[in-house]
Amino acid sequence: MDALNQEADFKVYTPETVKDPDEIKMALTWKAPAGSYSHYPNLQVIGSMGAGVDHLFEDPSLPQHVRLTRVVDAKLSRDMQEFVLAQCLNHIKNLSSYAQSQEQSLWKPMEYGRAAEVTVGILGFGTLGQAVGKKLANVGFQVSGWAKSAKQVAGIKSYTEDQLDVFLESCHILVCLLPLTEDTNGILNNTLFQKLPKGSYLINVARGGHLNDEDLIQSLNSGQLSGAALDVFNIEPLSTDHPFWKRKEILITPHVASMSNAKSVAPQVIENYHRMERGEELLNVVSRDKKY
Amino acid sequence: MDALNQEADFKVYTPETVKDPDEIKMALTWKAPAGSYSHYPNLQVIGSMGAGVDHLFEDPSLPQHVRLTRVVDAKLSRDMQEFVLAQCLNHIKNLSSYAQSQEQSLWKPMEYGRAAEVTVGILGFGTLGQAVGKKLANVGFQVSGWAKSAKQVAGIKSYTEDQLDVFLESCHILVCLLPLTEDTNGILNNTLFQKLPKGSYLINVARGGHLNDEDLIQSLNSGQLSGAALDVFNIEPLSTDHPFWKRKEILITPHVASMSNAKSVAPQVIENYHRMERGEELLNVVSRDKKY
Numbered sequence: 001m002d003a004l005n006q007e008a009d010f011k012v013y014t015p016e017t018v019k020d021p022d023e024i025k026m027a028l029t030w031k032a033p034a035g036s037y038s039h040y041p042n043l044q045v046i047g048s049m050g051a052g053v054d055h056l057f058e059d060p061s062l063p064q065h066v067r068l069t070r071v072v073d074a075k076l077s078r079d080m081q082e083f084v085l086a087q088c089l090n091h092i093k094n095l096s097s098y099a100q101s102q103e104q105s106l107w108k109p110m111e112y113g114r115a116a117e118v119t120v121g122i123l124g125f126g127t128l129g130q131a132v133g134k135k136l137a138n139v140g141f142q143v144s145g146w147a148k149s150a151k152q153v154a155g156i157k158s159y160t161e162d163q164l165d166v167f168l169e170s171c172h173i174l175v176c177l178l179p180l181t182e183d184t185n186g187i188l189n190n191t192l193f194q195k196l197p198k199g200s201y202l203i204n205v206a207r208g209g210h211l212n213d214e215d216l217i218q219s220l221n222s223g224q225l226s227g228a229a230l231d232v233f234n235i236e237p238l239s240t241d242h243p244f245w246k247r248k249e250i251l252i253t254p255h256v257a258s259m260s261n262a263k264s265v266a267p268q269v270i271e272n273y274h275r276m277e278r279g280e281e282l283l284n285v286v287s288r289d290k291k292y
Numbered sequence: 293m294d295a296l297n298q299e300a301d302f303k304v305y306t307p308e309t310v311k312d313p314d315e316i317k318m319a320l321t322w323k324a325p326a327g328s329y330s331h332y333p334n335l336q337v338i339g340s341m342g343a344g345v346d347h348l349f350e351d352p353s354l355p356q357h358v359r360l361t362r363v364v365d366a367k368l369s370r371d372m373q374e375f376v377l378a379q380c381l382n383h384i385k386n387l388s389s390y391a392q393s394q395e396q397s398l399w400k401p402m403e404y405g406r407a408a409e410v411t412v413g414i415l416g417f418g419t420l421g422q423a424v425g426k427k428l429a430n431v432g433f434q435v436s437g438w439a440k441s442a443k444q445v446a447g448i449k450s451y452t453e454d455q456l457d458v459f460l461e462s463c464h465i466l467v468c469l470l471p472l473t474e475d476t477n478g479i480l481n482n483t484l485f486q487k488l489p490k491g492s493y494l495i496n497v498a499r500g501g502h503l504n505d506e507d508l509i510q511s512l513n514s515g516q517l518s519g520a521a522l523d524v525f526n527i528e529p530l531s532t533d534h535p536f537w538k539r540k541e542i543l544i545t546p547h548v549a550s551m552s553n554a555k556s557v558a559p560q561v562i563e564n565y566h567r568m569e570r571g572e573e574l575l576n577v578v579s580r581d582k583k584y
Contacts, residue, residue: 089378
């Protein structure tokens with residue numbers, strides 16, 4: 001922050017160092033306590049420090065007139081692409097299963113999948129979802145994407161809102177990259193799992209709130225899902241007595257698929273500050289209707 | 293075999309069903325017992341059913357005048373590419389480490405690697421090695437390759453025989469895809485590991501004979517290597533009391549990186565039979581000097 005202050009044409013404060021609340025025009029935040037924004041009467045822009053903005057809408061006192069932005073970061077996108085690719089390959093090549101065989105000194109070859117014969121469905125085919133889908137398609141996976149509106153991506157079949165069922169029928173692996181909104185909260189539930197081919201695999205790298213934990217356990221017990229890779233949870237860190245920990249079919253990672261990077265985030269935050277000052281259109285504006 | 297016999301202009305026998313040994317001109321084999329070939333005085337071609345041919349040279353009675361071929365299979369190559377990619381990503385994204393944390397219900401984020409910042413060295417940069425290298429480079433890894441002779445592959449730095457040390461110095465991940473010969477037997481030993489950057493990761497998908505098992509354990513103990521993914525072993529199946537099973541830094545897979553596929557192998561075997569009959573040059577001939 002000091003380095004920024006030295007050369008910048010603006011001042012940066014933390015909530016604790018603000019002397020004059022009237023001076024604050026822009027807030028950069030990640031999961032700030034509810035009510036944090038009401039202290040600043042001249043606030044014009046609230047920028048989420050990450051790609052997700054569900055934390056903003058959780059605050060009932062979020063000022064209505066303030067514009068909201070989020071981070072769209074190529075590096076964050078590349079990290080997510082690599083992480084999802086790692087999980088898809090880990091699954092089709094049985095690497096976690098072999099690690100479990102190893103605990104019993106068990107030499108047990110298994111049939112493996114080939115990318116060209118596996119369809120990965122991207123649930124949430126926005127900017128990030130399309131980048132992940134392209135990466136998977138480039139490696140050789142069959143890829144399909146689902147979003148509210150149709151997208152044109154070469155080599156990837158795009159499904160729209162009313163085509164969810166037919167989209168799900170084709171997925172051997174389902175990757176959740178949805179924004180968390182009222183519409184998508186708890187969307188990963190038994191009703192959805194039943195529409196997937198039996199034995200499908202779930203990868204959730206979006207938000208814990210998308211998943212109904214009980215339903216996942218049920219779908220694993222019934223064999224409707226063969227397994228899941230979960231990077232996000234309803235409560236993080238995942239409590240030590242949560243049943244997910246003990247499930248061999250679940251691979252838990254501690255919210256590490258992608259991490260915001262100060263070096264790539266700072267320039268777009270500064271750019272938005274200048275655009276705000278000049279009264280120009282902001283980058284990566286969040287829709288209050290869509291909530292993403 | 294019956295299906296082949298019905299339409300083919302040749303007959304197929306197993307060793308047990310041969311009536312007239314003089315009739316046999318070509319043998320298709322995989323790890324046949326020593327001395328198997330001396331029974332057939334008119335043998336012209338021995339075809340290995342896999343990419344490796346070390347099993348042929350292990351037989352001291354291998355007839356000198358017989359031509360040797362191996363399988364070069366695009367599907368086998370794709371399987372190997374995907375398997376090595378899966379292991380590289382599994383390593384940089386710490387997926388095996390997270391599975392181990394999970395056993396203790398432990399939420400412990402770790403620093404992760406990014407493909408663009410990781411150099412994967414392909415030790416054995418022949419046909420298969422180049423295909424694997426291209427796949428990794430395409431996903432975003434830095435890739436270098438080492439072979440006896442220089443190769444021209446876009447975006448990949450190729451090192452030759454006398455540049456082994458400088459090649460090794462650059463590798464964060466070393467992938468062994470060498471043929472097994474007298475020169476390469478036991479090449480994965482302490483002397484080689486010492487030339488890698490400290491904390492490097494080893495992936496052996498070639499032959500168990502390339503690896504000195506004791507030296508791997510030593511290099512893991514000293515931290516010179518951070519871990520290894522091993523798909524091949526000096527004796528397979530790996531005996532239940534082998535120390536590798538208990539090492540958390542080793543991921544053991546039971547020789548499953550790629551498996552020869554009858555549907556893609558059969559046509560090139562039949563093609564070679566016809567070439568032999570017509571006195572033409574064979575496909576995928578093995579050099580008796582190089583032994584690959």
